[in-house]
């Protein structure tokens with residue numbers, strides 16, 4: 001899995017994505033987002049997850065520039081908002097303009113829109129080719145919606161970003177994605193902080209001398225997902241990135257797997 005937050009795994013289009021990303025929802029646009037992004041990059045993160053719907057793309061671009069880390073070393077994902085699906089190209093151009101970047105590494109359909117799934121995917125495919133959009137994918141898509149896309153796709157989705165933690169995950173969907181060569185990104189990997197005091201999680205954390213948050217992120221990585229914990233606190237960011245020096249044993253993985261049932 002690699003040795004740090006910069007570790008990458010290959011995607012189906014020949015690119016490679018850092019396995020740990022900073023989630024940026026719901027950090028306020030402007031200074032708060034710029035500060036969090038620059039901080040994360042200085043701590044070794046190389047992957048930032050944003051969306052038009054988060055309203056903080058300007059802050060993300062500013063944070064990347066302020067960090068001093070070369071653009072080429074940073075993976076930036078943004079997303080097509082649902083209401084923009086009928087005019088994806090314009091929405092993409094506007095996102096790039098807000099980010100003030102020449103390209104994004106990954107552009108995702110944020111949510112499937114009933115009746116528009118394949119039409120929107122064609123529009124996403126049309127964004128590839130001029131170097132401004134290096135990979136395309138989806139978020140919150142079901143097996144049926146992915147199958148619909150795969151039946152007509154000229155370019156397969158590189159990722160499906162879904163809610164994924166021991167307290168709630170769809171193993172069948174993750175297995176389907178793996179079989180189809182679609183990487184899974186885990187959002188809300190810390191359950192928005194809601195389950196960090198869970199007793200079983202605490203017991204596992206104590207066994208490894210790690211925090212509950214670190215166990216949740218490590219669990220997501222060992223499930224072969226790309227983990228996207230959000231934090232705007234340097235201490236938490238550092239803690240969340242210190243997950244590459246231990247391994248959760250199979251019996252503890254099974255204990256964690258059972259938390260959602």
Ligand SMILES: NC(=O)c1ccc[n+]([C@@H]2O[C@H](COP(=O)([O-])OP(=O)(O)OC[C@H]3O[C@@H](n4cnc5c(N)ncnc54)[C@H](OP(=O)(O)O)[C@@H]3O)[C@@H](O)[C@H]2O)c1
Nearest residue numbers: 023024025187188189190191192193213229230231232236
């Ligand atoms: N595609 C989608 O539809 C979708 C939906 C939801 C989320 N996402 C993406 O996934 C990212 C993460 O999901 P999320 O924001 O819902 O929740 P999350 O990452 O599961 O949890 C974030 C919460 O945990 C706290 N936290 C972070 N590190 C901690 C630590 N080490 N110890 C204790 N508390 C800690 C954060 O507070 P502090 O900031 O104070 O550290 C924040 O309150 C989002 O930011 C977004 O980029 C995507």
